[in-house]
Amino acid sequence: MSKANTANTARAATAQIIDGRMIAALVKSDVRLLIERFKLETGASPSLAMVLVGDDPASQSYVRMKERDCEQVGIIARDYRLPADTSQEHLNALIDELNADAGVSGILVQMPLPAGLDEEAVVERIDPAKDVDGFHPTNLGRLLRGQPGMRPCTPAGVMVLLDQYGIELEGKHAVVVGRSNIVGKPQAFLLLERNATVTICHSRTRDLPAVCRQADVLVAAVGRPQMIDASYIKPGATVIDVGINRTEDGTLVGDVDFESALSVAGAITPVPGGVGVMTRACLMRNTIDACVAQEAARKSARLMK
Numbered sequence: 001m002s003k004a005n006t007a008n009t010a011r012a013a014t015a016q017i018i019d020g021r022m023i024a025a026l027v028k029s030d031v032r033l034l035i036e037r038f039k040l041e042t043g044a045s046p047s048l049a050m051v052l053v054g055d056d057p058a059s060q061s062y063v064r065m066k067e068r069d070c071e072q073v074g075i076i077a078r079d080y081r082l083p084a085d086t087s088q089e090h091l092n093a094l095i096d097e098l099n100a101d102a103g104v105s106g107i108l109v110q111m112p113l114p115a116g117l118d119e120e121a122v123v124e125r126i127d128p129a130k131d132v133d134g135f136h137p138t139n140l141g142r143l144l145r146g147q148p149g150m151r152p153c154t155p156a157g158v159m160v161l162l163d164q165y166g167i168e169l170e171g172k173h174a175v176v177v178g179r180s181n182i183v184g185k186p187q188a189f190l191l192l193e194r195n196a197t198v199t200i201c202h203s204r205t206r207d208l209p210a211v212c213r214q215a216d217v218l219v220a221a222v223g224r225p226q227m228i229d230a231s232y233i234k235p236g237a238t239v240i241d242v243g244i245n246r247t248e249d250g251t252l253v254g255d256v257d258f259e260s261a262l263s264v265a266g267a268i269t270p271v272p273g274g275v276g277v278m279t280r281a282c283l284m285r286n287t288i289d290a291c292v293a294q295e296a297a298r299k300s301a302r303l304m305k
Contacts, residue, residue, distance in 0.1 A: 015239070015265040016165075020157075020274040023164045024281035028073050031284045035074040038292060046105040046291035047076035048132065048283075049098045053091065054084035054114045063110055066280055073284050078104065084114045091117060092125055099127040102298070105291035106132035108283070129294060132286040135182065143189050150286055155187040157278025158219065158240050159194075165267060167217065167238050169194040175212050177201045177228065177255070178221035183242055187219055208232070220255035229257040236266040242275050 039045055048070055052063050063079070070077040080094060091109075098104050107130045113119050123131075128138040134152035142149030162169065174196040178184035188198045201211055212218055212232040218239050220228045225245035233239060243255030254271030261268055269275055 015262050016267040018161055018165055018238075018240075018267055018269045018274060020161060020269060020277045023161055024157075024277040026164070027160060027278070027281040028069065028284055031281075031288055032073040034288050034292075038288065038295075039074070042295055044291075044295065045074065045076050046288050047078055047103060048106045048108060048287050049078040049080060049101075049104045051080045051082065051091075051094065051098075051107070051109045053082045053086050053110070053117065056112070059110045059112075066108070066283065069280050069284055070287075073288075075105075075284060075287055086114075086117070088117055088121070091122060095122065095125045099125075099130065102294075104130065105294060106130050106287040108133055129297075130290060132283060132290055134186070134286065140181065140186065143186055146193060150290065151190065151282075152182060152186045153282040153286060154183050154221075154242060154275060154279045155190050156282045156286075157275055158187060158242070159190050160282065161240070161269065161275070161278060162217070162238070165238075167267065169196040169217065171195060171197070172216040173197050173199070173214055174217040174219065175199045175201060175215035176219045176221065177208070177212065178219075178223070178242070180221065183221040187221065187242075191217070191219075222255050224255055225253050226257040227255055228261070230260040230264045233261055233264045235264055237264075239265045239268040240275065241269050241271050244271060244276055 035046060050063055050066060052059055067077045067079065082091065095107065098107050107126050109122050111119060113122065123135045124137060126136055128136045131139055131150050134150040139149040143151060169191060174191045176184050176188050176198065179200050179202045184200060188200050191198050199211060201208055205211060209232045213234050215234055215237055218233060218237050219242060221242035223243060225247065239256055239261055241254035241256040245253050247253055252272050258270060
C-alpha cells in the first residue's frame with residue numbers, strides 16, 4: 001500500500017483527518033490479493049467462524065459488517081447463532097468442534113456474552129492459532145515478548161494508520177489513555193516495539209490532562225464519550241480516537257471531543273470512519289494470516305511422516 005501524505009506536525013488551524021475508510025479499503029484490497037493467490041496455490045479458501053450468542057442489536061450489527069467484509073475479500077463466513085440461554089458447556093463444545101475443524105481458519109466469538117457465560121474461559125478455549133481477535137493469553141504473551149503471533153485487531157489497525165500517514169514513532173512520547181487487555185495494554189506494547197516512549201494512563205492517573213499534553217501521539221481508549229478535549233492535547237499532536245460511544249440521540253461519537261480537538265491537533269481520526277473500520281480490516285488480515293500459517297503447519301506435518 002502506498003503511504004498517505006505525511007501528517008502536519010506543526011500547529012494547524014484544522015487538523016489533518018486520518019481517513020480510516022481509505023486505509024481500510026487498501027488493507028482489504030491487499031488481503032483480497034493474498035487470498036486469490038492462496039486459492040490458486042492450494043485450492044483452499046480461508047474461513048472465519050463467527051459465533052453470536054443472544055440477540056444484542058449492536059452485536060448483530062457488528063457481525064453483519066464482518067460478514068460483508070468477508071464477502072468482499074473472499075473469506076468464507078460461517079455463521080453460528082446461539083440463543084441467549086446457551087449454557088457454558090454447549091458454547092465450550094462448539095468452540096472445541098471449531099478448533100478441531102481443519103476447514104475453519106479463524107474463530108471469533110462476538111462479545112459481550114450474555115450474563116452467566118464466562119468470557120475469559122471462552123477466550124482461553126479458542127486455539128491460539130485460530131484466535132483472529134488476538135485476545136488469547138498465548139498471543140498476548142507473544143506480543144509482550146516481541147514474538148510472532150496474532151495481534152489484537154484494534155491496536156494493529158492503529159499502527160497501520162500511523163504508518164500510512166507517515167507518523168514517526170521512534171523517540172516520540174506516546175500516551176495511551178486506557179489499560180484494557182483488548183486495546184490499551186496491547187496498544188502500548190505495539191508502540192513500544194516501534195521505539196516510542198509510552199505512558200499508560202487510567203482512572204487513577206493524577207492530572208490526566210497534563211500527562212496527555214506531553215504526548216506526541218495520544219491514543220484515547222477510555223470508553224467515555226468526548227472526554228478528551230482540546231485542553232488534553234499538545235499542539236500538533238497526532239490524536240487517535242479508539243472510542244465508539246452512542247449518545248442519547250443515537251449519534252456515534254468517540255472518546256475525543258472532535259470539534260474541539262480539530263483546532264489543536266496536527267492529525268486526528270474521526271468517529272465513525274477512523275479506527276473502527278480498521279479493526280475489521282485487520283480481522284480480515286489476521287484470518288488469511290492464520291489460514292496460511294495453518295496450511296504451512298499441515299504441509300510440514302505431512303513431510304515429516
